Structures are given as structure tokens and as C-alpha cells.
Amino acid sequence: MMRPAMKLFNHAGQPLRQFLLRRVGVLVTSTVLLVVGCFAWLGLWPMADQIASDQFDLAVVKAESGLGQVFEAPQQLLTMSRGWLAGSAPDLQSPQAFNAIFEPVLAVSARITSVVAGTSTGQGWLLLQQADGRWRNRMTDVPRWGAERHWLLEHGADGALQTRWADQHYDPRERPWYQGARAGSGLSEGELFWTAPYLFFTTKEPGITVSSRMRLRDGRDLVVGLDLTLKDISAYTLNASVGHSGLVLVMTEDERLLAAPRPPAGMPAGQWLAQVLQPVAALPLPGVSSALRAWHGHDRAVGGVLDFLLNNQRWLFSVRPYPLGQQRLWVMVLAPATDFSPSWLPMVLPVLLALLAVALFAVVLTERGSRGLLRPLRLLVDNSERIGRLEFDALRPIRSRVNEINHLAHTQHTMARLLQDNQTRLDAQAEELACQVEELKQTERRLQQQNDRLTAIIDNFPGAVSVVDANMHIVACNAEFGRVFDLPADLLAKPDLTFEDVIRFNAQRGDYGPGDVEQQVRDRVALARQCKPHRIERTLPSGTVLDIRGTPLPSGGFVTLYADISETKRYEFELEHQAHFDALTGLPNRVLMADRLRQGMPLVQRRGHQLAVLFLDLDGFKVVNDQHGHAVGDQLLLILAGRMKEVLREGDTLARLGGDEFVAILMDVDGLASCEPILARLLVAVAAPARIGGVEAAVSASIGLTFYPQQQDVDADQLLRQADQAMYVAKQAGKNGYHLFDAAQDLQLRGRFEDIQRLPQAFEEQEFVLYYQPKVNMRSARVVGAEALVRWQHPQRGVLAPAEFLPLIEDHPLMVDLGRWVIQTALAQMAQWQTQGLRLPVSVNVAARQLQEGDFVQDLAAALAAQPTVAANDLQIEVLETSALQDMVRVTGIMSQCADLGVQFSLDDFGTGYSSLTYLKRLPASVLKIDQSFVRDMLDDADDLSILLGVLDLSSSFHREVIAEGVETVEHGRMLLQLGCDLAQGYGIARPMPASDLLGWVGAWHGHAQWFDVPVLPRQDLPLLFAMVEHRAWVSAIESYLLGERATPPVLDGHLCRVGQWLAAGDALQGKNAATVRRLVALHEHIHELAACLCELKSQGQTQTLYIQLAPLLEARDELLVQMRLLLGDVRS
Template sequence: MTFAPSPLRQRLTYLLAFTAVGGLFIGLGLFMLLAQWNEQERIESGLARYAAVLELEAVAVLDLNDPIAASRLLRQRLAPSPIAQAALYMADGNLLAHWGRLTPPRHAPSLGMHSFWSGVSLAETIYRDDRPIGTLYLETPRQPLGDNGATLILMVVFAAGGLIGVILWRPPLLVRRLDGVLTALHHRLAAPTKSPPPPFAPSGVAELDRLVHQADDLNRQALSGDRQQMQQTEALRRELEQSRQALEQQSRDEAVVRDSEERYRRLVEISPNAVIVHSQGIVTFANPSAARVMGVSDPAELLGRNVMDHVHPDDRPTVAERIRQAMSEDRPTELIEERLVRANGELFPAEVISTPFQFGDHRSVLVVFRDLSERRRSEEQLQRLSQYDLLTGLPNRGFFQERLEMHLAGLSKTRLRCALMMIDLDRFKVINETLSHAAGDAILAMVAQRLVECCQNTEAVVTRLGGDEFGVIQPRVRRPLEVAILAERILAALGQPFAVEGKELLLGASIGITLAPTDGEDGATLIRNAESTMYHAKERGRNNFQFFDELMNTRASKRMAIEASLRTSIKNGDFELYFEPKVALSTGKVVGVEALIRWHHPEFGMLPPVQFISIAEETGLIRPLGDWVLQRACEHAAQWDRWGWPPLRIAVNLSARQFMQDSLIESVRNAINDAGIDPGRIELELTESAVMEHGEQTISTLLQLKEMGVRLAIDDFGTGFSSLSYLKRFPLDTLKIDRSFIRDLPEDQDDAAIVTAIIQLAKALNLRVTAEGVETVEQLEMLRHQPVEEIQGFLISPPISEADLAIKLEAWNQQSPLPQA
């Protein structure tokens, strides 16, 4: 039985065909969505792995704020990768460095994974010690659809097109196929009645609809029995597919891990930072940078060593405790500076961070460190450039003011003063304009060199303040005379010709001097007063120095006059010896005298030695002056013998400079031999500082003098710094207690204790004791109760001339010079 074609059948045929085509396209769409989802997961996983690898070393470059190092890190780590672009941002969001073909955002983008039509991006915060220090940004493009996907799309398109063509061009064929299906369905539906099918004839649309509904009911009955079995089969298929996908994912993950480990190892190997891994204190890994920093040729030389062997011994307890605490809390240590030790024992500063981690079955520590030696040298160089003058190499004005304030701050702790000199070159501007600036620079460099030479062996600091102006800070000044001596030396040095461009040029200088705290307690006041004084020096004829205080100017002028006439007075014999008697406490008789020089100056009258001895030492005249004193003392002793006086000992003072002269032994021997006296009549008094300055040389000189028969005494004992190990080896006869300890006796208990201690020390060394500066009866009475052999001072007599000494000796023969108890 057949059905004739009708418009309804044709429409139904078209509906089924187009439904099949639609199903093809829906399946294609689902396939493309699944492929896109898989591609998204692959890209996001890859970005996360690259971010994890980069974050370790990104911490270091972010800490350094070094864009060059950051760019190099991104380029080296991402060049052979699918990453299209990468960027590092500082904590404030500003761009530090980027890499790639595209232009990155100027400021740090929002955090997290972001998808867009052309690719995927990832932005993550980088932390150090739970503190955000920057942001890492990575971006990669999506991969185009593969060959399989494109083939599938083409197949679906061709199939859909063919089906549509068949529908449009051969509709009768489909109608006949549909008639066959409907006839078969009709017979099957009629079979249960076991009666012959009634004659059927098409009766329009209603009959066709009934048949269609019967066909649907039959199809549902046929499929309902197999549905459960089909569901179980589909579930098993899905489980198998999931297992296969899981195995494939595991294989991919293992490959990714291997690739990540290899990439990380390569990163560590080529890292400019030194990397060491140690377990239980023993080094198990070191990269080439660690070998280079530690001073070995091969990283293998570091393996097996105790990591603490490369830490400064004083820092080891602290470092060990820091690592222990980090491991117990499972966190990195802070990035700190430590003192490390190279293989050759050299110390160097390093920036170190240690991170505990699980390495196999062992708990290990990853140590990343960087040698800071070059940075320290650069910092020192920058410091020098900021505080030193490039032309002369001298400290500049900034250094000058800083050092001046430092010395002024320390004045309150001492009774010393600080001197400030402002030096301005005379005629320099004329020479600089007449010749060339190169010549002027050469003169300034030579001036700086001469100033430094003048201040050698002193604590003075020379600086260039700008132009042709220089400054000198002279700390720890006891007397203004010291400053005047240095100023004269500077004037003399700068008064010598300067050889420039084949010419000899004369300059000179004007110097203004201030003293703190009398002329100002702060740097600004001292500088201002020194500059005004320097201009005052220029007004007074240039090439001179002036003190801010007029009284100091007078004293300085007197000093210059003394120096100018000293040499002439030595030749003319304008000096005279005065004598201060020494009395034995046991007998009350005069047993010796101390010879003290006086100068009959033609302008200033009688001058004590304190006003010209230092000048003689500075000018080198101390040798002829000392020889004159020694010779005259021996001549007086011989003369007194001829007059029938008692055999008085004569004590002669030797300065430190005189004691260190090679000709001292010869001078003493010649003076004694020329006078023909017993060497025991001469007692040489040396200051405590003079004999202690050169211990071994002092012993040799003293032994030679002792072999000659000369008596030896330490003068002003207690005012210097004595070494008992040397003191017991010196062949001394007498210890003289300085007058500063006698002055406040007996009221000052501290001085009384010091005097007692000195006397006990002298007796322990079998030395005689002489107390100088005795001026009161109370002082005398206290000393009488001590084992003191001799005293001298104004209570007996001030220093007097030889004629006055003869008169007093005559009187003292009748009555002791000591007051009666």
C-alpha cells in the first residue's frame, strides 16, 4: 500500500532535513566551545608556571629598583617562550621594566587572570616577607584553530550543503522513502487486531496526523526498553574517556614539571646572584656565581663544606639562630647584610636571604646572596666626590663645615681650643687673568700640596673652600702660639716662587685666625670672624696673619720678633743662667741647684724659657741653645769649686727634641771634659713624655749617660704617660714630683693621694724623690712626714742669679733655709 505525495508530506520532509542540518551545526558549535575551553585552561596553566618561575628572582630586582637588571631578567627567562609580553611594576604601580613585541600598560593592571578575544593575561602581586613589593604581568595570544578542527568544519559544511541540495532538487525521492516508512508503520500498528486491515484511503490531513502520532508512540515503546542499557554503556564510555584524559593530563603535568625543574636549574645556573643550598649546615649545591664570589674555580669545591665556615666568626651565633627560627616558622629570613668569608680568608660584605624548603627527604635551606664590595667602593667614591675638590684633592666646603662642627662639639669635654684659619691668596686673580685658567689651576694644585706639607705631623685639616680660598682647622690647641707657628710656616711656604709655564711667580697669602670658643662657639660665627680677620690682614699689607683678638695679634707679633732675634742672641751670648736651690729635708742644707736659662732680650727685657724654648725647637735652634746651657752649667760648677763652694749638683733640663739628637752624648761629654768636673755633679732632667716616646732608644741613651757618671732624673713626673715596664729598666736616680700635685696640698686629698702613690712607686724602684713647687709651710710639713729627700720652690727661693746665689749661700751656712717646725 502506498501513499500519494501531498503538500503535507513534502513539508514534513523539508522539516526533517533542515532539522538534521541544524543538528550538524549545533554539534559543530559545541565542539568549538569545548576546544576553546581546553585552550583557555592550557594557556592559564602555562602563564601560572611562568609566573612561579619568575617571582623568585623578581624579588631581588624589585628590591634593587634596577630597571636594567629587571629587563635583562625578563629577556633571559622569556625569550624562548610563547609569552607575547611581560612587565614588572613597582609597589606604587609604576612600570619598572618590560619585554615583548607589544606595549604594556603604563601602570599595574588589575590582579588575576583575564581573557579577551586575542589572548589571555595574568597579573600577580610579588611579596617579600608578606609585604607586597611589586606586580608581575604576563600576556600570551590564543592559538589558531588546528588542522583537525578546520577539516571538521569543512566536512560539516559540505554535508549540510549536500543535504539541502537533495531536498531542493529531488523532493519526490524523499517523499517515496517517507511513504515506505509510513506504510510499514501502518501494518505494524494494525497487526494486534488479527483482522485484515481495512481498506485505507487517504482522507486528508486528519488521517495523516493520526498516523504520525501512532508512529511516535511505536518509536517510544521500542526505545524505552533499551534506554537503561544505553545509559549504562554511555556512563562506562565516559569513565573510560575520563581515565584516558587523566592519564594524558598526568603525563603532560610530569613533562611540565620536568621542564619547569630544568628551566629553574638553568635560571639558577646563569643567575648573577650567588645561590647555595645547604642541609644540616653542609653545602649540597652551589651555582657558578657562588663559586666566583667565594673565590673558587669550580662550584664543586664548595660542596661538602660547612656553610658557617664562610660566615664571620663573630656573626655565626646570630646567623645560626636566624636560620633556626626561619626553619621553625617555615618562612624566609629578612634580607640583611652579613660579613662573609671567601675561600682565601678575605672578608666581604654581602646581602643575604635564606629560605627553608623541602628537598627530597631532607629539610634544606636555599641561600641567595650578593657581594656588596663593589657597591661599597662605589658608595665611598660617591662620598669622596661629594666631599672632595676634584682639582686639588682636598676636602671641600661641605666637609670643612662638618668637620668644624664635630671638633666644636668636643670642646666642652676638654680645656683645649680649636683654631680656624681662612687663607686667601694674594695677587692670584691678576695672575689667573694674565695667564690662562690652566695656569691658575696648576697654581691652586701646588698651593694645596704646600699646605698639606705644612700641616704634616699635626692634626690640622686642610680644605679648599672655593676659588683661591683655603681653610685650615687645627684642633686640640693648647696655646695660641701653636697656631701662630703653623701660620708662619704656611706664609713661608706660600711665599716661595711657583714655577708655571716657564715662569716663576710670587703670590703670598693673607690669613685670618679665630679660636673657639673665645671667638665663637659655632661654626658660622667662627667662619665669619675668620673671614673678617683675613680681610683685615689684607688691609695691613698682605702676606701676614692676624688673630681675631687684638691681644693675640700682639703676642703673635712678639713671637715673630723673638724668632727673628733668637739666632743673633745665641751668637752674641745674650743669655744667662739662673739657679733654683734644692734643699735636703734631712739636713736642711742646700745640696744642689737647677739651672734655668733667661734671655736678656733687647726689646722685651728678661724672658723666661717658656717664651722662647718652643720657638727654638721649631726653628732647629734648640741644639746650639742646649749646648750653650750645658756648657755654661759645667763652667759654673768648675768656677764654684775654685771659689771653695760646697760641691753642689747642677740639674740641667733637656727638651724632648734635644734628647733625641744623635749628638747628645758627645755634647755632654765635651762639656764635662772641657770644664774638668766630676760627671756626678751634673744631673740631667728629662720630661716623662720625652723618655717614654721611644722606649728602647731611650734605654740605650740613658745607659750611655749613666756609664759616663751623669746623674739622671725624671722631671714633672705624673703629667705624662709612663710605662712601668720601661720605668723599671731606666737607669734613673731621681723622680721629681710635678708642682701641679704640690700646689693644693694639704687641702686637696686627691693630690695628697697621688703624691703618696708617686713616692711609694719611687721607693719601690730605689729612686730618690724631689718635690718641686713647694711654696707654703703647710706643704713642707706634709712632705716632712713622707720619705722625700729634697724639695725646691719659692718657700726656699725663686730662681736667682749667680751673684744672688753666692749671697744666699753665705747666709744659709749660718742658718738653714727651711722654716723651723
């Protein structure tokens, strides 16, 4: 059915031709006006401003060029004058010297009117060029003439000279040209300084001065300045022109006039130049003052062209800086804007005519074009009306030169064809819709079938199943779901059952433990809303273990499967128990024990306690097994395991490693004392007999224990090994006991083993070096030799002494190789010293193993032959007395063969080998070396002093030379000299040093002043010497007792000590100074009284007072020793 046509628009309007002509007329007129306006605004006015900018730039360049001509010459001449002066000031008494330098300067530059100079001490010079060829000098010498008196010299044009004295105050150091360039002004020497404009002192004319400072040879500063008048600067601005009536001027930073612009009409030049140094704003030029105000309004903008209005006339101006030294000048240029405007009419008229021609042409074209558009548009209107009536066959063809009209005609034709096909298309769509409805019915039937199958799967699934949609509704679940979670039937039958309902029911029932029910519900619902895949295990209150797997659904929500894995978990527990516990005793096995040990180690360390590891091995268990069978043995192990477990504390661990080996871990113990009760109870528990089926079995236990932490970082395996080692020591000690692992001994043994393994490599890699310790004659202050001592330069531990490595290779073949190397190296060093002017005998130590080698003599001969410049008797071999006594016959023979080569021998550490006089007589050793243990302790030990005195007597009887080693202090040397022993070596003389240091040491050593002229004591004075040693030892014993280092004090009775007995004898005091003896007796009694008093204070526990009173005792001891030395005639202490 046809629907009535809708009225879409109103037909009232105007013809197309009239419409186009009106709009074209408006467009053309607007375009003409716009072009003219743009031409004027964007072309003519910017052109005028650009012309003004160019004119201003040119005026500024000219002004700056003129200023440069004025200022450059004085700067260059001033710089050149430094070379003319050559570091010396001109003679004040001879002005010709100053004039000879600077008259050419004034002659070269007419703008420089005068030259001034002044020194830092007050001398001043002036050279002024006057009119008519006249010159003036002013000489100033403030130190001599004062600042009020000056010497003036007038030079006439005819050469006549007039001199006079002027009285006026003038000090060059006060003038601005000097102040600006002086030292301390911030300018360096030679740097130029320009003053601000000021009135010259002499001519009172305004001007400016450039000055520079130089340092004279006599240390004074000399400042030289060149003066320029401002009227010369104005010469460049008075005649400057900008446009027709523009002005150029130069002003200072504070806007005073420096260079005047062109004067107003009718004003004389002299009167106009009097405005110099006056404020620019006060000039009788309205344009200048207006420009200055406009400049301030623009925040004193620099560089650009600015404008202002003066009497309704636009003016342009520009201000630019001109730097002069440390100050800044301003160059201002200004002119009326009309000076730069071009003639408008010749430029605008051609443009207007051209625009009118274009407008006329546009109207003609529009008229002709509108006619071509009307016909096809009328046909389009007619065709549109036919289409509205669905008269498709009556449409008329349309052609036009306009693409849009042709496109519109084509669209009309397409629309007509679409309307014809519309009914056919509607029929096809209706048929397609019917097919889709049928397909939807089939899909619904398939979904119903799938739903039935899914329901069957859920209901028959062996576990529980629940399906939750995106809105947290449980859309499906099976009966097993309700049974597993023990959910009531009315809850499951609830319409729109939600996941939150089930969670709330479980929470209210207490399935999730105590707590806020609503909070438990919120937490679990929020977690479920995340819809993430998950798999967890949950143990229900009933004990059932569920494996819960959740899988998100694509449309939201999730499906969850619940499998009962209770039986599987029980089986896994049994496997876990078998993996960590002993099958027979139920005790932890090795794996679980090691894990607990590793966990317990850091735990006890944090708590500040210790952990003990006990390794138990049953003694006699194999006998029980062999005699009674494994069944009895197993039962015995069960009984003993139970006993030992009862002995241990809660928190301790008892584990069976296998067989008859057990390990106990004791937590939080504090050393062996806290473990001993447990160890004792363990030994008793194991040793108690056990009756098994009529058989009585008895065993014991050997226990090794160790502690953690230790000084060294150890792990769990090391602790077990340590306890195992200690257990074997306990077995070897007799069983049925325990032994503590010695970590320090183990570390020492491992270190010794590592060193033994490392020493051959060290020898191969040349890590051994020789140090040399000088031997001296203390009485004559002469170096008599040196002992070569081997050192190991360990890469990690540094330089090691022989005691740290030689004992390790005492019975090793390496000892022979090392000894051979020592001899060869020492001989080579002796040869090198000889080339440096030092001949020094050297002794080397030879071990018993090397000495008894079959080829020792041949090796020694070869080493001597390799160094022909070294005399054989300069080499001395030191042999330990104990080594020589091992095989007296063989050693004596070897020493005799070496002596035939010229090599000397000495017995080292003499006094420690208990050799008989017969052996001493047989050995071909020319030197006896007293062991350092006797020398070191002889000051405090009378026994050592007795041994030393005996060795000296023995060496004298057998005509052997004797040398003492171990001289560590000056006092050691003094006592040896008193006993008649002059040769010595030790740290008190020099420590062993590298060969490179010995040469310098020998040249620098001149003995010790306290060893010169020490007399040998006669025999009758030796008791006094022994008394001194005994007294020093007695006081040391008192001090040790008072400090808690000794359990009991020595004898306090003064009559029983060695000094008291010596004083009581009286024979040794005959012939001694009586006053000294009395002083000695009084001191001795006083010392014993002090000692008794201190011991009493200690018994009373007055420790603080005891320490205060200890110092007087030591001072009294020293005074007593001084008095004894006076009796001996030895006062150099």
C-alpha cells in the first residue's frame, strides 16, 4: 500500500542565477577590501619598521665605531707603555724621563689630553698637553713633600721652562683611576680599568680615564692612566643622522649624558656640550625624555626597536649596550616613524585597478555558469517527482558538464532500480528468517540432550562436583557434594542456592575454626570471585582429606571437583615415615637426623648456646649377635633405644644410623659440664644388662662428642666426622666411656699436613729466602759476622720463621736439599758483599740429617769452589749440640774433613745437650754458642745465670770462643760484658734482615754507649751480682702474686732471701762505701715491709689500694739495684 508523500521542505525561495550573482558580488567586494587591508597592514607598516630598524642599526654601528676609535687607541698605547717603562718608575727629579716616554703618546692621539701615573708609595706624575703647543708637568712625592705641595713645570711653545711649587691637596692614590686599578681591586696586573666619567683634577673638564697597574722591580705598584675629554666623544654623536630628524646619544649606566646628540636649533655648541654628565632626562629635547620613559616602561629592554607617542605622533627608538671595561654604556637612537614611511599612492593604485578587473571578470563568468546549471537541475527536479510517484519508466536522461550533477542523476537512477528490487529482497529475507527459527529449535533440542548427559556425568562422578556461574550461584552439584560436606537436604533444595550460602553454613558450623563468621565468608567468597585455576588439599573435621581442583569457565564462574584422597595420604605418610625413621627402633634415621642437625645449628647460634653431637657405638654387640642370634640382637637394640631415649631431654634427638651405631643431638647446652650428666646416664643405661627370652645380654657404649659452633666454620657432615673420630679415641682408651673432639688439635694437624704437602712446591717455586742476623763484639762495637737464617715467603701467610716449617721436614729428604741451598746462597751473598766492599764471615745452620749425608763434604767443597773469592774460613757451620751427640764418631770425622777445607764449626744451643767434657774435647768446634734460653732469663733467674757462668768457665778451660744469643735488652749486654762474654747476637742488637739491608746496617752501627768501658767483674763480686738477680726475681714473684698470677707469695722474711743472706755474711762488704751499704740495708728492709703490707691488703680484698701501693715497691726495687751497682762500681744503668 502506497503511503502519502511526506512534506520535507518549503518550496519558497529565490532563483539560482540571482542567488549566485549576489554572493559572487559580496565575495569579490570582501576580497578586494581584505587584500588592500593586508597589503597595508602586513606590507607597508612592517616595511617602515624594517627601514627604521636598518637605519637604527647603521646609526648604532657608526656610533660604536666612533667610540671604538676613541677608546681603542688609549688602550693599545697604555698596554705598550708597560714595555717602555721596563719595570722602573721614571725619576721624579727629571721630568724629561717621563715626558720622553709619554709625549709621543699625546702626539699620536689628539684625543688623549694628559697622562697621569702614581705609585703605591705616593709618588705621582702628570703630563698635560695644553693649547698653543704648551705642556705642563706636575710632580708629587707624598713621603717627601706631603700631599699639599707639588712641583709644577710649564713648557712654553718656544721651549721656555718655568718651575714653581703649588700648594693644593693631591694624592694620586686617592684618584679614581688609581683606586680602580690598585692591588686588591679585583683586577689582575696589566688588566685595563676604565673610570666612570668625572671632572679632571687639573682642567676641571669632564672626562674619562683608562688605567693599568704594573709591578716595579723594587716591589712597588705603579698605575698609569690616559685621560680623554668627553667633548671628543661627543664629536661622533653631534653630527649623527637617523632618518630626517633622528638623534643619537651615549649615556652612562646611571643615565647621565656621555656623548651629546645634535643640539636644538639656535643653541650654541659650547652651551650644548655643557650638558655632558647631566641627567639625560633633563635635556631640553622632549623626544629624548619621552623615549627614556618608554624605555623604563619596557624594563630597559635591549636591542629591539620600540615606539612611543609624542604629540600624537609615533616615534621609534632603540637602546643598545656598549661595554667599556668593567662598566656598561648605553647608545640610544630615536626618530619619528614618519621619517621611514614610503609614498602610499604609487603603491596602492595599481593594486586597486587589478582587483577591480578581477572582480568584473568573476561576475561575467558567474553569469554564464549559472545558465549552464539551470537546465539539468530542472530535469533532476522533474525526475525526482516521477520517482516519488514510482513512475520508473518515465525518467528522462540527464547530462551536464558538472560532475556533481551527473553524480546526482546517476544516484537517482540507482535509487529507482533499488526500489524495483525491494519487494524481491523482502520475500527472500522472510524465507531466511523462517529457516533461522527452525535452526534455533534444533539447537535447543541439542542443548537439552547435552544438559541431560552433563547431569548424568555429575551424578555418576565418583567424587563431589559443583558448578558455580558468574553470579556465584550453584547451578549444578551432585549428591556426593552434599554427602562429603554433610550439607542438609533443605539447603541443597533451596532455590537460587549460592556459593556464599554453603560457605556461611560451613562457617557457622565451625568448619573453618574459631573467628568472625562473616569475615570468614567474605574472605572465601572474595577469593572465589577471582576465578583462578587452583588445586588444594583440605582436611575436613571428619578427617577426610579432599583433593580440590577448581577450573574457571569461559562464561564466568567455575567448576570444582572434590576427590577423597584419605587412603592415598595414609599411604604417603607410611612411605614418609619409612624414609625418615628406622624400621626396627622407630628412631629417626640418618636422613632425618642430618636434617634436624642442619636446622638446629643456626638455631642454637641465634640463641647464644651450643649444640652437642654424640656418636655412640655399642661395645660387644657383635658378640651378642653371634652367640644368641639376630632376633636377640634386634630386641636388645629396641630395649637400648628406649632406655637412651628416656635419658635424653625433650627437644633432643636420638637417631640410629644402622647396625649398632647411634647419634644423639643435644640442643642448647653450654659446654662439656652441662653434658656430663647426660653422658653418664647414657653410659649407665647402655651398660645395664637386659634379659631377653631367658638370655641376659650386656653391652657398653663408646661415645665421641663434639660441639657447635666452633672457631672454624664447620657443616653438619664435619660435625658427624668429628664425633666419629672422637668415638674411636674413646674405644681405644678402653671403651665404656666418652671422648671430646679436640678441634684445635685437629686444625693444627691439618695445618701441619697441608704445610708438609706444600713445602716441596715452595722449594721448587723459590719461596725460601735468607735473612741475616749480625754478630757483634759489644766491647769494641765491631761487627764480627752474621748468621744466615732461612725464611719461607708464604703467598698467603707472609714471611714464616723456621720454627713454623723446619720441624715438619726434619726427617724429610727436602731438609737436605734446603740445607744445600742455604750454603750455596750464603756463599753467593758473601761474594756479592765483597764486590761492595764488605767482607763478613757468615754462619749457617746444618741439620743432623744433612751433616750425616755421605756426600756432605763433597757438596761443601763444590759450593766453596763455585765462589773462589770467598775464603773458606769465613764460612762457619753451626751444628746443634744434640745432633753432634747422636753419632759422635761419625760426626767428629765429618767435622774434621770440613775443617781440612778451612771451614769452622760452632756448637749451637750449647748447654742443652748434656755433653760430657770428653765429648767436648773431641769435637773440632772452635765456637760455643750459648743457648738463648739461658741468656734471656739470666736477669731474673739465678740458675740460668749459674749455667751461663759455667759455660763461660768451660769455654775458657777448653780455649773455645763463646758467643751468646738472645741479647734482647741493653741490660743483657751489660751483664754479659761484666761476666767476660764480649760476642753476642739478638734482637737487642738487630733483628734478622734481608741481605739488601745488612750492608747499610753495618755502616750505621757503632755499638751502644752503655756497653763501652764495662769492666769484667772480679770473682769476689759475683755474689753481689747473683744477689741482684735473686732480688729482681723475688720482686717479680711478689708482683705476680699480687696480680693473681701466682697462688702463694715468696718468702717475706728479709733474712731468708738471697740479698738478706749476702748482707748478713758481711765478708763481701769489706772495702765498700759505708754510706752506700747503709742505704742498701735500709732499702732492703723497707722493700720487705712494703711487700708484707701489700700481701696483707690482698688478703683483705682491698684491690684498688693494692694497685696504688704497688708502684712504690717497684720504685724501691729499682733504687736498691742502683745502690748495688754503685757497690759494683757500675753506675751507667
